[in-house]
Structure formats: structure tokens, C-alpha cells
Amino acid sequence: MELGLTFPLQRFLHQKPPPYGGESDRRFCWDLHIIALRGRKYLLAVHCHSRYTFVRFDVPGLRWADPPALFRTxxxxSLTATGFAPAQINTYLQVAGEVRITRTHGAAGGSVSQSGMGGCAGAGHLSGLL
Structure with a gap:
């Protein structure tokens, strides 16, 4: 699975730009972005195939040190809140494979362009996700 980091997130994490991704199946590509609302940092994740979006809010400072773990949680x-069974979620994560940090996946894949608001609220379409 590829997690594409936006430039603002790369700067926040003090990371150099990661390599471009090579995953051809967009069902296993996500773009991650950081947004600030009312003085707090939030993780915005957008599924590149379906544009399903979730926001992780009130992220403690130490959690940002491990973006893949923050994303997986x-x-x-988010998927649990929308009605997916834990077995379905685990199957998706297993099929998606090892997490690789990459650059974002571009507009053709539906990169960070849509937002959902709330704890781990989701927005977008789930049909292409699992």
C-alpha cells in the first residue's frame, strides 16, 4: 500500500520528498495531508481510487512520528464506524501489503481534493474501496 505525503505534511514531519510510487492498483493508494483547525493538527486521508476520505482529529504530538500507524488506526x-466488519478491514490491509511512503498520486487518481469532517468521519464513495 502506498501512502502519498503532501508537501505540507512532509514539511511538518521534517522529511525530504519521498520517491514516486509505483503501485498500479489505485485501490491500494492513499494521499495524506495535514490540516490545522482551531490551532490543532488533523490528518486528512483520501483514497485515490474511490475518494473515500476520513479525518483523524486531536492527534497527539508523538503519534505524528509514525504516519503509517496513525493512518492504519x-x-x-473510520471503516468500523461505517459498518465494515473487522475481518473485512484486516483482509483489505493484508491484500494491500506493506506500507510504502511516496509522493502524492496526482489529480488523475483523485488525490487530496475532498474532505470529511469529524472524529474519523468518512466522506466519499465506498464502492471502490474494499
């Missing part, structure tokens, strides 16, 4: 919470 947010994804699991």
Missing part, C-alpha cells in the same frame, strides 16, 4: 476506526 484512522482507517480502521
Amino acid at each position: 484512522g482507517l480502521s476506526d
Whole structure:
């Protein structure tokens, strides 16, 4: 699975630009962005195939040190809230494979362009996700 980091998130994490991704199946590509609302940092994740979006809010400072773990927790919470069974979520994560940090996946894949608001609220379409 590829997690594409936006430039603002790269700067916030003090990371150099990661390599371009090579995943051809957009069902296993997500773009991650950081947004600030009312003085707090939030993780915005957008599924590149379906544009399903979730926001992880009130992220403690130390959680930002491991973006893949932060993402996985947010994804699991969001999909659970929308009615997916834990077995379905685990199957998706297993099929998606090892997490690789990359650059964002561009507009053709539906990169960060849509937002959902709330704890791990989701927005977008789930049909292409699992």
C-alpha cells in the first residue's frame, strides 16, 4: 500500500520528498495531508481510487512520528464506524501489503481534493474501496 505525503505534511514531519510510487492498483493508494483547525493538527486521508476520505482529529504530538500507524488506526476506526466488519478491514490491509511512503498520486487518481469532517468521519464513495 502506498501512502502519498503532501508537501505540507512532509514539511511538518521534517522529511525530504519521498520517491514516486509505483503501485498500479489505485485501490491500494492513499494521499495524506495535514490540516490545522482551531490551532490543532488533523490528518486528512483520501483514497485515490474511490475518494473515500476520513479525518483523524486531536492527534497527539508523538503519534505524528509514525504516519503509517496513525493512518492504519484512522482507517480502521473510520471503516468500523461505517459498518465494515473487522475481518473485512484486516483482509483489505493484508491484500494491500506493506506500507510504502511516496509522493502524492496526482489529480488523475483523485488525490487530496475532498474532505470529511469529524472524529474519523468518512466522506466519499465506498464502492471502490474494499
